[in-house]
Amino acid sequence: MTQIDDATMQALEAAAFRRLRDHLRARTDVQNIDMMNLAGFCRNCLSRWMAEAAAEQGVALDKEEARTLVYGMPYDDWKALHQAEATEAQKTAFSESIKTHG
Template identity: 65%
Template structure:
């Protein structure tokens, strides 16, 4: 992004991230295991990356707080509302492509 200053780039990245979160919240039908199998990351990864970024900067952010931010509700509530049991084929695909992060 030539010609864009660091502040503007950060604002654009933040806007794109918020849009991604909105999209994932709207698509609660898409299971985390499907995201992992197709893209190598899921909502939990995003929340972990956010917590890592906070830790690196000395910002107090718990795992539960970062998950609530990413999911738009407490994680346990999201799981109760939206998470389904993974099928044997989903689990097999996950084992084949298990991410290293």
């Protein structure tokens, strides 16, 4: 495997995260509950992880600020524009899948 120094690795990881974030911003048709059911994480998880990383670095970033960074707008605005009511099937799948989330 190619040797990559820490600074370059961090830059690559940051670029990959920004690409994922931008992809999820563009794919507003993909519901968070479906992401949770299939992959075990969603946009809210990304924002929580960002807030946790900020706290570890001593950076003040609250939950709503982190969500705005991930969603590209305030979370309540995104929900109003893009979030559909979960179906019973989605809710049932979520109830089952949540048992395997760590």
